[in-house]
Amino acid sequence: MIEYLDVLRWLHILGATVLFGTGAGIAFFMLMAHRTGNAEIIAHTASVVVIADWVFTASAVVLQPITGYLLAAEIGWSIGEGWVVAALALYVITGLFWLPVIWMQKEMRDLARAAHANGLLLSKRYHVLFRTWFLFGFPAFFSVLIIFWLMITRPSLGVIF
Known part of the structure; x- marks a missing residue:
């Protein structure tokens, strides 16, 4: 028989895997495209990356706090546990860096498309955005790596609230 707790754990691990895997994959493919210096390749790769971020990363971003809350409630962990608070704070930090990245990826895509369409080199603006x-x-x-560590080890950091 499938247990509710097992489904929550599975969904939470699946969401974390998608979040981490998509992020790592996006970073790898964008870096490899950038290294070519070819505006057409960069534009194409950035187009796929923008879609992947919306389909996979955004879905996982929504899934994680929901499954995490339900999982904590089912197990009986307080949201005020130190390790949970630390994980949530790091999750917010991750989001604060991810949200601007979405906008940067779209702009890099558009700049690469324009450079390719007009037979130009990638602009200074593109290179600043990439860096x-x-x-x-x-x-x-x-x-995210530290969040994984916190979820696995659940160190005793006391109760924050």
Whole structure:
């Protein structure tokens, strides 16, 4: 018999996997496209990345807090547990870096499309956006890694509220 708690755990792990996997995949493919310097390849890759971010990442972003809350309630963990509060704070930090990245990816896509259509090199604006996009990935990536660690180890950090 399938247990409610097992379904919640599965959904929460699935959401975390999609969130992390999509983020890592997007970063890899955007970096590889950027390294070509080819505006057509970058435009195409960025187009797919924008879609993937909306379909996969956004879905997981919504799923995670819902399944996390339901999971905590079912197990009896307080949302005020230190490790839960720390994980939620890191989740917010991740989101604060992810939201601007969505906008940057769209603009990089549009700039690459325009460069390709007009036979031009990628603009300075594109390169500034790419560097910013790349740097924003680090705090988001490491925050997610720490969230995984917190969820697995559930360290005793006391009750915050």
